[in-house]
Amino acid sequence: MSRPVYLDHAATTPVDPRVAAAMAKCLTAEGAFGNPASASHAFGDAAAALVETARAQVAASVGAVPQEVVWTSGATEANNLAIFGVAEYYGESGRHIVTARTEHKAVLDPCRELERRGWRVTYLAPDGGGLIQPEQVAAALQADTVLVSIMHVNNEIGVIQDIARIAGICARQGSARLHVDAAQSAGKCPIDFANLGVDLMSLSAHKVYGPKGVGALLVSRGGMRESVQLRARQFGGGQERGLRAGTVATHQVVGMGMAFELARAALQSEAERVAPLRERLWQGLAALGGALRNGDAQHSVPHLLNVSFEGVEGESLLAAVRGRLAVSTGSACTSALREASYVLRALGRDDVLSESSLRFGLGRTTCERDVDDAVAVVAQAVSRLRRLSGA
Amino acid sequence: MNYNEVTLEYFENTPAAGVLLGPGTLRGAAGDRAHGAWVQFDLRVDAGIVQAARFLAFGCPHTIAVAAWVAEHAPGGELRPALPESVAHLSERFAVPVEKRGRLLIIEDAWLACVRCGNH
Numbered sequence: 001m002s003r004p005v006y007l008d009h010a011a012t013t014p015v016d017p018r019v020a021a022a023m024a025k026c027l028t029a030e031g032a033f034g035n036p037a038s039a040s041h042a043f044g045d046a047a048a049a050l051v052e053t054a055r056a057q058v059a060a061s062v063g064a065v066p067q068e069v070v071w072t073s074g075a076t077e078a079n080n081l082a083i084f085g086v087a088e089y090y091g092e093s094g095r096h097i098v099t100a101r102t103e104h105k106a107v108l109d110p111c112r113e114l115e116r117r118g119w120r121v122t123y124l125a126p127d128g129g130g131l132i133q134p135e136q137v138a139a140a141l142q143a144d145t146v147l148v149s150i151m152h153v154n155n156e157i158g159v160i161q162d163i164a165r166i167a168g169i170c171a172r173q174g175s176a177r178l179h180v181d182a183a184q185s186a187g188k189c190p191i192d193f194a195n196l197g198v199d200l201m202s203l204s205a206h207k208v209y210g211p212k213g214v215g216a217l218l219v220s221r222g223g224m225r226e227s228v229q230l231r232a233r234q235f236g237g238g239q240e241r242g243l244r245a246g247t248v249a250t251h252q253v254v255g256m257g258m259a260f261e262l263a264r265a266a267l268q269s270e271a272e273r274v275a276p277l278r279e280r281l282w283q284g285l286a287a288l289g290g291a292l293r294n295g296d297a298q299h300s301v302p303h304l305l306n307v308s309f310e311g312v313e314g315e316s317l318l319a320a321v322r323g324r325l326a327v328s329t330g331s332a333c334t335s336a337l338r339e340a341s342y343v344l345r346a347l348g349r350d351d352v353l354s355e356s357s358l359r360f361g362l363g364r365t366t367c368e369r370d371v372d373d374a375v376a377v378v379a380q381a382v383s384r385l386r387r388l389s390g391a
Numbered sequence: 392m393n394y395n396e397v398t399l400e401y402f403e404n405t406p407a408a409g410v411l412l413g414p415g416t417l418r419g420a421a422g423d424r425a426h427g428a429w430v431q432f433d434l435r436v437d438a439g440i441v442q443a444a445r446f447l448a449f450g451c452p453h454t455i456a457v458a459a460w461v462a463e464h465a466p467g468g469e470l471r472p473a474l475p476e477s478v479a480h481l482s483e484r485f486a487v488p489v490e491k492r493g494r495l496l497i498i499e500d501a502w503l504a505c506v507r508c509g510n511h
Contacts, residue, residue: 315451389449
């Protein structure tokens with residue numbers, strides 16, 4: 001039986017073979033297996049050199065300097081370090097945070113935990129296209145706001161927020177630090193960390209053909225404003241300038257470094273290749289009728305398409321396509337019952353439409369045939385389910 | 392979500408899907424699409440015996456599969472205010488998670504609405 005068409009690249013990507021080969025060289029006795037913190041011998045030096053090369057690769061890919069890269073286990077840890085790190089360091093001067101209802105759970109859950117600890121959090125509502133207007137951020141800022149956390153590219157609908165304008169607003173307010181979850185934007189749209197005016201940015205390797213289990217938090221060293229400070233959350237060796245203790249996994253960061261370098265080099269050509277494929281996909285799905293595109297199409301990355309289908313139930317839709325198509329649904333399995341996507345509900349979709357959505361994530365291997373196959377699979381499933389429901 | 396074999400079989404093949412028209416046809420429905428589950432049964436009855444059954448359903452694979460099974464097994468039985476198999480047995484046969492047992496009650500309600508239609 002042939003494998004399903006993989007259109008879930010927004011969830012994760014396969015490791016690029018070049019990345020995998022570079023990682024493998026760090027694992028065995030013949031390779032750079034040493035502890036990068038072991039400065040007393042050549043094995044450690046070799047690993048440390050690779051770690052610093054990777055740090056430079058990641059930094060160069062997003063317009064940062066190497067000293068601003070703090071390795072983490074992924075974007076979730078980076079988000080936690082940013083949010084709790086700022087909250088705890090600046091807690092004496094303010095206890096208010098601004099974020100958006102459409103953020104990833106890796107931002108929302110830390111914010112909710114801080115609320116339980118007495119912090120106040122303002123959750124901004126997006127417009128119908130999923131965009132947060134910078135003026136909303138300005139209006140939400142208070143004298144004691146110490147953190148604004150707004151993602152760059154939304155993981156469900158792909159819309160790109162106007163981070164530069166939001167950063168300007170935060171800078172004018174003075175005390176509010178800006179954290180940006182960029183897990184979905186790296187490799188999909190240009191990032192210029194130095195000029196955006198962002199204080200903290202979370203990155204992930206496995207969304208850009210790197211390995212799972214590694215990411216980074218970019219911590220601005222200043223430039224346009226006073227450098228941001230963080231309270232560490234993990235102790236035990238002083239690695240990563242004391243912000244993230246623990247032996248750095250050489251193979252993981254080497255993989256991330258190469259993946260980011262490759263993604264940056266291919267960014268423009270991939271965007272130009274994938275954008276027409278996404279439109280082909282959308283046109284094919286729209287022809288079914290009762291297909292609603294989620295998210296502002298004018299302000300989105302070219303790799304992602306989210307569509308709700310009228311007249312079908314979400315769990316059945318996913319079950320009907322899953323043998324031939326790997327996509328994500330607009331609902332989360334919190335138990336046997338599914339929960340409608342909070343992102344789509346924030347855009348104003350009702351529960352049924354939020355649940356009956358599919359997220360298509362296109363990637364480097366996606367071709368016209370994949371797109372046409374996906375349209376055929378979804379068309380068959382939607383038509384059948386609509387007939388079954390008398391819609 | 393994982394489904395057992397019988398659920399997958401009836402979800403994918405949906406025997407007895409559709410509607411019945413004409414004299415002697417009873418129709419009953421329950422649930423609400425806006426709340427995620429809706430089921431309709433059509434029964435053709437002669438001398439108190441179900442001759443033919445069809446269903447329509449909007450809902451999860453368990454809802455569709457159980458409704459299909461009920462419609463397939465109804466013909467030949469007496470028209471009575473009970474499903475061809477109890478909700479408890481259907482729940483076991485289709486390995487319906489406890490959180491979704493309410494969907495089976497919607498199927499039962501649709502059946503009962505059909506029977507009430509016949510009694511009137």
